[in-house]
Amino acid sequence: MSEKIYRAWLPFLDADVPETCKTPAEAAEYELEAGCAALKLPEPRLEADPAMGEGYVVSGGDGGTVITGGEPGLLYGVYAFLMAKAAGEDVPAGLQRPFYGLRMLNCWDNADGTIERGYSGRSLWFEGGRLAWDGARIRQLGRLLASVGVNVLCVNNVNVRAEAELLIEDYLDELARLAAAFRPFGVRLMVSIDFSRPLAHGVGTADPLDEGVRRWWKQRADAVWRAVPDLAGFLVKADSEHRPGPFTYGRSHADGANMLAEAVAPHGGVLVWRAFVYNCQQDWRDTATDRPMAAYDTYAPLDGQFADNVILQVKHGPFDFQVREPVSPTLYAMPRTRLALELQLAQEYTGHQIDLYAMNPMWRELAEELPPEKVCAVAAVSNLGRDANYTGHPFAAANLYGYGRYAWQPRVSPREVLRRWARLTYALPEGQQDALVEMLMGSRGVYEKYIAPLGLCWMVCPGVHYGPSPCGYEYDAWGTYHRANRDAVGIDRTAKGTGYAAQYPAQIRDKYESLETCPDNLKLFFHRLRYDYVMADGRTLIQRIYDDHFEGCAEAEAMAQTLQTLSLPAEDGEEARLRMEKQLANARQWRDVVNTFFHRLSGVDDARGRKIYD
């Protein structure tokens, strides 16, 4: 890759934002001048209106265009204006405001420079146990985030380890400098903290109801906000996957979260508490415990008990970012709690930023299942890293771009988002652009077809989470089982089974409980079915599994053909084609392994006589 800093969807902003820009207002002025010069546009007038906050209006009149906005609304308005012009589209009319106030990225960056589930290289701001970064690259990232309105960046892994503990202690000066680097872009930092940290400071307990613990956290928060006055808050993963938490002290998660919330409240901070709690040491022999039920069981009874500045962050599905899950029932169950929806841009189970997987279509489906008003914030696990193009696959940038657009307006049209991203990034001839957009629109469906079928999760290689391993998680302790045998597959999660479906509001519950109304793509999530079960379209379950896998792989091959036709810039084109080769190998492996697995079990041949290996 070139030495030049990657511009992603802002190729027309060729010069770097100078270090001398310290505020969003200054950045707005700079970007507007630079952008208008590059696009050969008359320069609009900027009018600051602090009351507008993140909102902005772009208005045209006799005296030319005026962009009015708050902080950082003015900067958002500048980007909106420039991107619309660059794309040859209309500037949005009227007052523009984000749907969600907190539009967060959770970065799973470790202090040693690695990134947990990172597929774009090493951390952009950690190395060798310290915060350390390339200013120009950080400013470019800030610009990209601001251009789509992402406004909070949690800089360290929710699994807080080693020197990352020091972010709120010895490294506060460095944290303050990093905060300053992002400040011109309206991006506020957040920090993941370790619930048990008082223990390392001789407090003797981390019990949230202990007075010494409360005092320790209060003093710590005071020191942190002295160093970084606009810090957004703390993020906590507690009692999850071997992390410490309130359960150690017989306290509830409300006790734990509220204690920390009290410490950060005087500074206007939020306390984001992840609801990712389940038994990760389940015995596979135990068929009574059903992991998807865990978050609801833990949190629903606590509705109404959380402090005002606590945000409970809930993954979109009840498992863990599988390709197809129903919406987490916890998200319907806590009307008196501020909830954040957690998404994952990092393609942990969705192709490692090798396989194409555009997420806006998925999020749009989500918005149809779960009214966006049910939550007050969104968070996404970041797909960023030190790779020259920031996201490993150049097209994975569409998910970062699309996430900002979705967080600003969750009902935004996925096709419109992808078209705008493609137009800004590549300026392809129209036919090619349409081909790229349609390829991305369909990419999740293709991926879904060639991996585990019909809402069946976890047929993935353990640990690495790329490639098929039909029984990889079958006898493990993670609560992830399909219990496929020679006759049938799937877990009955209806009232006759584990009862999971009853965690939903009645209407949704009924839809899933009934085999007739449960959508095909979740049939095996909610029901255990025999291979000869006949689907609505007349096909047997086993034939549907075979068909999906053959089709998914053929569709991946068609995407590879499409990719060949695109006149992409050399570097992006090469990268995309290289990864597509790997995707094809992956798709073929999934197709054949899953088909063979079920063929060995069922003994049923493909009705269309296609090749299934023995």
Place this chain on the structure above:
Amino acid sequence: MSEKIYRAWLPFLDADVPETCKTPAEAAEYELEAGCAALKLPEPRLEADPAMGEGYVVSGGDGGTVITGGEPGLLYGVYAFLMAKAAGEDVPAGLQRPFYGLRMLNCWDNADGTIERGYSGRSLWFEGGRLAWDGARIRQLGRLLASVGVNVLCVNNVNVRAEAELLIEDYLDELARLAAAFRPFGVRLMVSIDFSRPLAHGVGTADPLDEGVRRWWKQRADAVWRAVPDLAGFLVKADSEHRPGPFTYGRSHADGANMLAEAVAPHGGVLVWRAFVYNCQQDWRDTATDRPMAAYDTYAPLDGQFADNVILQVKHGPFDFQVREPVSPTLYAMPRTRLALELQLAQEYTGHQIDLYAMNPMWRELAEELPPEKVCAVAAVSNLGRDANYTGHPFAAANLYGYGRYAWQPRVSPREVLRRWARLTYALPEGQQDALVEMLMGSRGVYEKYIAPLGLCWMVCPGVHYGPSPCGYEYDAWGTYHRANRDAVGIDRTAKGTGYAAQYPAQIRDKYESLETCPDNLKLFFHRLRYDYVMADGRTLIQRIYDDHFEGCAEAEAMAQTLQTLSLPAEDGEEARLRMEKQLANARQWRDVVNTFFHRLSGVDDARGRKIYD
């Protein structure tokens, strides 16, 4: 563990061998005096007879006992005398000589201090990219090795990486010092080398027929033997699992080995060439390629082409140290080649030095299948590490002890070896000692029963190689498949299948080809059988699988009971019991996972109604 250095089977040699002992003769004098004092014995006279080399005679007469021997035969004689006396047994009469001249340990120690497939802690002589060791611990190890006659120690991993490359370059001084530390014990060092190393020195090729390459290796060998004049030789893993080798240059393995052999020959060095070559990027869809056939296909045609000082080191089985494999056909096929038999003390697939697995009974079976005369040397992958007791599990020391005994006399009685080890190590009351010996004698059989059945290999967790994963290697690239489906399991390796059996001499081939004569414990190695296949004892295959797994687990529980009855020293007892708890969990997991796996496939219930999970 205590600070005191672990004595293993030599508890009566309480003081360390002093650093001032520089030769085996000096060590013999010291050990004899110290041992006789401790055991309150009249001290025999030592008589050096250089012509006897490694041999010795212990003779009694009017003037008292005389130990006569060469170098290091005299030292071997001293240990033999002392151990016999300590055990209260007769000293062996007449001339004692080792069956094999080279009795090697291959240590897979990496320069960074880790050990590949090491289960006893970090390396005893590498740390931070350098050779570094605790002299007292090394001398104790030397004593243990000499006491059972192990005479060659290859100090670095056959996968030569990072600073390990420098052992024959910048680190020669350190290597010489390490050689000096082992020299008093008659243990000569060996070094694993990287076939492609000339490339790093600007030679431009590693082609074994290139004059520059030959010259480079000659000069290198000259320098190495100048530093360590008694170095035993070089060990090479080439063209295997991504290692470089002669195939890169279109040369044969005879070309590669002979070139290196020529370089070490003037110094009396041997060139040990590992025959572990197979396609580790096999497509699981490919049923024509059969990994166990690879070594024979590669090497058998080269018989007679290797130089006199080349030793071809062949693993005992055609796969890779699985619990049950037939003897490698390569070992029968190369009468005009010097062969070394490769064993593995490190319990990679045999329980990680957590589960009990005494190996002498297995080696004895091997000696019955393969006349010991077929090979001229033995090598074993080491089970040593920096743990206080050197072998992780204190009973795993029995495999180190037993390996030396086996290498000295391959037809030695396993029970006698284990009894001697137990008596020397623990001096238990006789009933307890018998219980320990019988437990160890049966330990491999127990392990075999609760893991993959009847010669079916590779149902193990990928990567880690501990615990069950019935399909963990089934769709991977390693050439390791059982192809279990709802009706049958196993690979047909007869003439009607892959033809592997034809690689054996006719008599052995016929035994395996026929279902009637193929032993049960290899039935699924050689044959694909339906679950309803009826074994000689009237049981169906599926019932035999269930029975074995229930029995194996019950027998492991019985071993745990036995262990409770033994009056072991506190540290060893605690360690053994801790590990036994893990073994029981492992045995139960194997039992239930394998039974469930086959029950799901076959749909056949256990005839005796025991619990098989769904």
